Amino acid sequence: MDSSDSASAADRLRVDGVLVQHFRESGLTGPVWDQFHRKLLGRGLTIVAKLVKSGAMFSRSGRNGRYLHQQEIPRQEAEELASDAVYEGFVYFRDRGLLGREWSVEHGQPLEEYFVNACVLAFPNVYRRWQTRAHGWQDVRLVDTLASLEHVVVEGTPEDAVIEQQVANAAFATLSEDSRRLLFLHDQGYSHAEIGELMRLTPRAVEGRIRRARLAVRRRPEEER
Template sequence: MRSSDAAQSAERLRYDGVLVQHFRESGLTGPRWDQFHRQLLGYGLAIVTKLVRSGAMFSRCGRHGRYLQQQAISPQEAEELASDAVFEGFIYFCDRGLLGKQWSVEHGQPLAEYFVNACVLAFPNVYRRWQTRMSGWRNVDLLDSFASLEQVVTEGTPEEAVVEQQAADAAFQALSEDSRKLLILHEQGYSHAEIAELTRLTPRAVEGRIRRARLAARQRSDEDR
């Protein structure tokens, strides 16, 4: 490493150390913490999503002794897996790295890099839950139409209604199977907490996925009209 690079790395570690000390003293609260954790989550999500989509996440996990059987993952499912891994990695990062004082300047690892590694360590459990859900979904019947879930009935002609129905069907089928199941359970009256228990997600993750699925379906439906 060149001397200039070494100096920059040392300065970054020093800054990280000051920042962490402030966060520990404040109990992870305050405007500075709010800004930092939003930026960190955004950074982590971008990195982890790329790792999952490229398949590099599996080799990263293997280097940590956590070997996984890689399956084909759609782009939307990759984003959802990354989101869950970042959420759980952030908990690990806060509880152990910051409050538990496992991170320190002496270890020589930048704070952002430590966070990404925390997300990598969280990924195996997230991935195994996803595999279990994908297997369990086979026992849930899909609805034939997205219209029964969320379609707004038009007051136009029968021909317009057919177009609306076709657009709704296409929008529903364009969603990942996992997203369609969540919408079905939600429409059947299950609460976020109940769906979380069935799918082994957190209620917050369920809420976010349902919101993204509805948005994706609406956008696809609008494009197909």
């Protein structure tokens, strides 16, 4: 690192130090905090998603002593894993780094770098939960009715209804076990928050996954007609 880079890094640390002091004094409230944490989450999600999709997240986890058995992750689920890691990393960043005063200028690590490292530390638990969801709950059966899932309602003969039900069953068969469980719980009247507690997801993540699963179910019959 040349002198100009060193000066730039030092300036960034000083700015981060001023921000952190302000955040701690304000109790992590106010417009400056709101703008900062939204920007941090967006930037962090971009970085963490790239790490997960490229597989670099596994090597970084290994360097931290958390070795994971890497397996292929579908692109959409990789983005969801990244989102969960960023959410849990942010909790660590907020509670331990800022409020717990674990972060300091003297450590020489910029805030964004500290935050990304917190997300890396959170990833192993997020990944293991994903593996459990992906390979567990094989005995979960979907309820027979599709009405609460806003599926196609057939107004015709009983034979038409049987055919439509078969098409719907085929569409559900293409969903992942995770998506099936989400739709099952939602159909049983669980709220997004309750499903999130059961599956260790944020309510927003639950809402997004249910929406994508519904779209997948609706599109399949349309594509096969």
